[in-house]
Amino acid sequence: MFIKKDEISVPKFQIMDEKGTILEKERFALIEEKVLIEGLKRILFARTVDLQIVSYQRQGRMYTYPPNIGQEAIAVAAGMVLEKEDWLVPAYREMAAWLAKGVTLFELFQYWGGHDQGMALKQAHNMLPVSIPIASQLLHATGIGYAIKLKKQKNVVIAFCGDGGTSEGDFHEALNFASVWKVPVIFIVQNNGYAISCPFTRQTGAQNVALKSVAYGITGLQVDGNDFSAMYTSLKEVVGRARKGEGPFLLEAVTYRLGAHTTSDDPSKYRSIEEEKQWQEKDPLKRLSMYLTKKKKWSAQQEEKLVQQYKKKIEKDFKEFESSKSYDVHDCFNHLYSEIPEDLKAQQTHYEQFLQAKGVQK
Amino acid sequence: MSVMNMVESINDALDIKLKEDSSIVLYGEDAGVEGGVFRITSNLQKKYGEERVFDSPLAESGIVGTAVGMAVAGLRPIVEIQFSGFVYPAFNQIVTHVARMRNRTRGKYSVPMVIRMPFGGGIKALEHHSESPEALFAHIPGLKVVIPSTPYDAKGLLISAIESNDPILFLEPKRLYRAIKQEVPEDKYTLSLGKANVLATGEDITVVTYGAVVRDVQKALAFANKSGISVELIDLRTIYPIDRKTIADSVNKTGRFLGVTEAAATGSIISELITIVNEEAFLRLEAPPRRLTGFDTVMPLPQGEHHYMPNPERIFYEIQQLIKF
Numbered sequence: 001m002f003i004k005k006d007e008i009s010v011p012k013f014q015i016m017d018e019k020g021t022i023l024e025k026e027r028f029a030l031i032e033e034k035v036l037i038e039g040l041k042r043i044l045f046a047r048t049v050d051l052q053i054v055s056y057q058r059q060g061r062m063y064t065y066p067p068n069i070g071q072e073a074i075a076v077a078a079g080m081v082l083e084k085e086d087w088l089v090p091a092y093r094e095m096a097a098w099l100a101k102g103v104t105l106f107e108l109f110q111y112w113g114g115h116d117q118g119m120a121l122k123q124a125h126n127m128l129p130v131s132i133p134i135a136s137q138l139l140h141a142t143g144i145g146y147a148i149k150l151k152k153q154k155n156v157v158i159a160f161c162g163d164g165g166t167s168e169g170d171f172h173e174a175l176n177f178a179s180v181w182k183v184p185v186i187f188i189v190q191n192n193g194y195a196i197s198c199p200f201t202r203q204t205g206a207q208n209v210a211l212k213s214v215a216y217g218i219t220g221l222q223v224d225g226n227d228f229s230a231m232y233t234s235l236k237e238v239v240g241r242a243r244k245g246e247g248p249f250l251l252e253a254v255t256y257r258l259g260a261h262t263t264s265d266d267p268s269k270y271r272s273i274e275e276e277k278q279w280q281e282k283d284p285l286k287r288l289s290m291y292l293t294k295k296k297k298w299s300a301q302q303e304e305k306l307v308q309q310y311k312k313k314i315e316k317d318f319k320e321f322e323s324s325k326s327y328d329v330h331d332c333f334n335h336l337y338s339e340i341p342e343d344l345k346a347q348q349t350h351y352e353q354f355l356q357a358k359g360v361q362k
Numbered sequence: 363m364s365v366m367n368m369v370e371s372i373n374d375a376l377d378i379k380l381k382e383d384s385s386i387v388l389y390g391e392d393a394g395v396e397g398g399v400f401r402i403t404s405n406l407q408k409k410y411g412e413e414r415v416f417d418s419p420l421a422e423s424g425i426v427g428t429a430v431g432m433a434v435a436g437l438r439p440i441v442e443i444q445f446s447g448f449v450y451p452a453f454n455q456i457v458t459h460v461a462r463m464r465n466r467t468r469g470k471y472s473v474p475m476v477i478r479m480p481f482g483g484g485i486k487a488l489e490h491h492s493e494s495p496e497a498l499f500a501h502i503p504g505l506k507v508v509i510p511s512t513p514y515d516a517k518g519l520l521i522s523a524i525e526s527n528d529p530i531l532f533l534e535p536k537r538l539y540r541a542i543k544q545e546v547p548e549d550k551y552t553l554s555l556g557k558a559n560v561l562a563t564g565e566d567i568t569v570v571t572y573g574a575v576v577r578d579v580q581k582a583l584a585f586a587n588k589s590g591i592s593v594e595l596i597d598l599r600t601i602y603p604i605d606r607k608t609i610a611d612s613v614n615k616t617g618r619f620l621g622v623t624e625a626a627a628t629g630s631i632i633s634e635l636i637t638i639v640n641e642e643a644f645l646r647l648e649a650p651p652r653r654l655t656g657f658d659t660v661m662p663l664p665q666g667e668h669h670y671m672p673n674p675e676r677i678f679y680e681i682q683q684l685i686k687f
């Protein structure tokens with residue numbers, strides 16, 4: 001009489017295990033070595049940016065920031081499979097994918113540094129800004145997918161949310177609409193085990209996220225999100241299939257955030273050091289560099305040199321951000337409407353009169 | 363008496379009521395183990411157990427909708443929305459059920475519940491973490507909306523809210539959470555909902571506000587006093603229902619009115635206050651009633667916050683304009 005829910009099998013797709021051992025030799029052989037090296041470089045770059053921002057934040061030079069550390073392989077792989085006309089619909093913890101789309105470090109610093117101009121994303125083509133209201137962006141992805149389909153384009157959408165995001169009604173609605181409309185959207189859920197302090201077991205009674213795809217009538221898969229080769233291979237495949245009209249897909253990327261939820265969070269309140277240590281062993285950066293080092297395609301010295309080179313660039317852009325123009329009164333008003341309503345203009349004028357009366361530069 | 367900040371006094375109010383009334387349950391995102399992102403519910407899970415104080419899944423409609431069910435079934439839920447900027451998935455439940463259950467069932471069912479949420483700017487937070495949407499709730503018939511401005515008020519008002527048989531939105535000005543410490547009675551006490559608090563008596567002008575802006579106005583009063591302007595300052599404490607009489611009496615005495623809020627201007631609580639002033643004190647007015655509010659714009663990210671938020675200098679400037687009129 002009943003569905004055997006515990007018997008539905010959800011394999012976790014993995015190509016390279018934590019020790020750098022290759023489990024799926026045939027699939028691994030299909031990834032060119034230069035892709036692995038590029039992947040590692042991008043993970044390293046994202047990691048370096050992340051750590052720098054956290055340190056700027058500690059120095060009081062940056063506002064609240066959600067670190068990516070430990071999850072970078074997912075966004076790096078997504079960034080590498082997206083083509084120029086493909087869309088990226090972010091949450092807030094997939095920085096490497098934004099960079100791949102053309103977001104500049106300057107804009108990153110502006111946004112997390114508290115300036116709205118950081119959302120202009122001037123050079124990033126077909127990409128929405130960060131979405132902090134959890135899961136709300138997933139519906140936009142479905143809508144973009146519909147537009148792509150209607151225009152008979154061959155592009156896809158990659159949309160992100162976290163494990164916590166799967167509890168919101170918007171997650172359900174986005175997947176359901178996507179399923180009914182058969183749109184070329186790949187929903188990536190970065191399951192890092194926590195929504196701030198709330199563990200996955202208190203988020204859902206389901207065993208995992210991937211399983212939910214079954215009920216929506218869409219194809220799902222669970223991937224080791226800390227295994228760059230598995231993320232790259234699986235995304236290549238689902239993106240290719242989505243281009244052919246076989247979408248949507250739900251991809252659960254199993255990972256762990258090695259840092260705090262944001263710079264205002266203290267993980268020691270809700271998780272153990274032992275657990276963190278276990279996951280440090282599964283660090284995607286370590287894993288890939290270990291493998292490539294063994295193959296003599298990478299070395300600690302080379303890594304250190306790259307980090308120094310990256311840091312220089314980051315420092316330079318950060319200084320540029322810090323010396324950039326402060327927030328103008330116009331920045332509050334100019335972008336809200338295509339044309340500013342009279343009454344709103346009057347509010348601006350009234351405020352400027354106050355500034356003038358006080359002799360303050362606006 | 364013991365010295366508390368607002369985080370502690372709210373925690374104390376919750377603690378007192380959880381101990382006293384076993385029908386109370388408390389939940390929200392991160393509200394259990396962690397005690398909430400602002401630590402308002404710290405230690406309550408330890409004290410009262412996981413069945414009464416717990417983390418909910420990440421879903422605001424779920425949080426409020428389940429609380430409606432609990433309330434009609436005899437519990438008294440207190441739920442936390444992590445930031446007012448994330449209440450919107452729950453808006454449907456608040457408008458269509460929380461506010462209407464008693465009326466729809468002609469009094470058979472009611473939903474005695476408290477929806478707590480931090481709101482307002484001034485802490486240099488991320489996008490969606492600094493807005494002031496209180497007027498949206500005040501506009502909905504069937505809700506009461508309470509906003510404390512001190513640790514003492516927060517405790518007394520929250521206990522009243524929890525004991526109320528009607529649903530209460532309890533908006534906490536997060537800028538004040540740790541900004542002020544004050545002597546607060548350790549025992550239980552209540553403050554009546556719908557009653558404003560006259561914080562300073564004066565003769566020349568009435569300034570009405572609520573929440574975190576009360577502090578800004580108090581700072582502006584120092585400037586005014588130096589200039590010989592005598593200001594009457596009223597803290598609304600409850601933005602629905604509004605204490606009409608206290609405002610009317612004051613403006614009938616002073617003849618001038620300024621309302622201040624950090625919410626956007628159009629359709630704000632101050633618009634409502636000006637209506638009351640016109641209805642109750644029109645013939646006594648010596649200057650057109652005035653408001654100082656946030657702009658009708660999106661709340662800027664931290665670097666632009668100082669433009670948007672009323673500050674003591676701007677408040678004093680508006681007071682001067684009214685006196686000069």
Ligand SMILES: Cc1ncc(C[n+]2csc(CCOP(=O)(O)OP(=O)(O)O)c2C)c(N)n1
Nearest residue numbers: 093132133134162163164165194195196448
């Ligand atoms: C609608 C909404 N509710 C609450 C929040 C506050 N909040 C920010 S992040 C977060 C947890 C998100 O967890 P998850 O989806 O697992 O993503 P992660 O942060 O782990 O990447 C919460 C509750 C929010 N931003 N939006």
Ligand SMILES: [Mg+2]
Nearest residue numbers: 162163194195
């Ligand atoms: Mg998570």
